[in-house]
């Protein structure tokens with residue numbers, strides 16, 4: 001009876017004699033039976049942020065032109081009526097706010113090839129484009145191939161009756177293009193305009209800078225950040241850094257162009273046979289090898305519970321003027337401030353307050369935890385007066401424990417970054433004693449007593465942040481070093 005079953009269902013045979021119904025057993029299989037299920041249900045903290053990614057892109061090849069002759073009673077010698085091959089699809093990178101890192105990206109992006117031409121002068125279909133979404137703040141480094149081309153921002157509009165369905169981009173003026181670009185500076189006509197339509201403007205080639213941005217070693221994708229062999233060093237020499245940046249929602253760049261279709265015999269001028277056959281074949285799409293990197297939003301992020309005084313501190317250490325309020329969640333989106341030193345400058349982000357359960361999207365949740373992923377240094381801001389004299393809140397050491405736990409729940413290893421503690425509101429009654437207690441309970445990381453409102457203790461914090469960003473010091477706040485009752 002069971003012999004005819006496919007192999008995957010054969011184990012039902014063994015379940016038949018068990019007390020359970022085989023169907024119940026089949027659908028209630030354990031994790032060990034179904035490794036694919038286990039991976040789907042893997043807890044959130046197993047996810048690793050991928051902030052550097054190597055990508056191969058290839059445009060679709062052009063379809064071949066057709067050689068055909070149409071004969072009729074009236075025209076015995078016939079006329080050529082073979083149509084041209086269709087153009088291959090392009091490969092685009094599109095900037096999307098719903099995308100946070102490169103973990104969802106395929107390493108090989110290949111657009112569809114164009115359709116072949118056919119008799120009765122039918123042109124081959126245009127190959128479908130391949131569009132991959134990347135996060136805002138993606139920097140493109142070029143390893144091989146042509147410099148990415150700028151494409152118009154996709155604006156949904158009604159289909160023009162004369163437009164071939166599936167053609168993604170219409171004509172754009174140079175000024176339109178400039179307005180959609182932040183990272184790409186010069187736009188000039190492409191040399192290869194013969195193989196690309198007018199809508200494309202190639203960005204000025206060449207190196208724009210040699211600074212690599214945004215990647216923290218611990219976060220980099222596993223394969224790309226492993227041991228640096230000789231090949232990799234050689235490869236590094238060939239990289240053209242920062243050829244393009246995607247910084248605006250909807251901004252697009254073409255990283256590989258589709259090849260032109262071959263000519264059908266209807267359009268060809270008189271040519272020799274051997275030349276003709278080469279003209280019939282569609283051109284291959286262009287190829288490119290790129291390294292994508294996520295730009296960090298700031299060097300330092302101020303991490304703390306709501307009302308700890310992060311915005312006030314940002315205003316004290318920089319010229320930023322964030323909104324300050326005596327209620328929780330005054331800050332609804334990150335504010336950035338610049339700290340300028342004589343020879344150095346760094347950016348600080350005031351991230352909205354985190355509460356217990358932020359990793360489950362409580363409070364302002366995931367969105368801001370993700371911003372923290374893209375900063376190098378963490379400055380924990382705690383409220384020394386919280387919980388004092390019957391006020392709402394928890395003591396600073398508990399605030400720190402909860403903050404570290406939230407970061408770790410969101411992304412394992414997120415708290416393993418150079419950090420310091422700002423013990424704010426030292427001016428409040430009883431805050432001195434809490435500060436002394438805090439020093440005993442938290443080890444191996446510097447604590448700075450500060451009154452952000454009066455800007456007391458602020459220069460010391462600024463200097464310490466500079467040293468952490470520079471790499472001169474590298475203290476880290478670890479959960480084991482926090483003592484909580």
Ligand SMILES: Nc1nc2c(ncn2[C@@H]2O[C@H](COP(=O)(O)OP(=O)(O)OP(=O)(O)O)[C@@H](O)[C@H]2O)c(=O)[nH]1
Nearest residue numbers: 307308309310311312325326329330331353452453
């Ligand atoms: N006494 C005292 N109060 C302060 C100090 N710093 C900030 N505050 C007050 O604390 C309250 C909260 O300050 P914010 O800077 O808005 O706090 P926040 O951490 O940015 O708050 P969220 O936007 O909710 O994340 C305000 O009423 C500030 O005036 C300080 O050093 N001493």
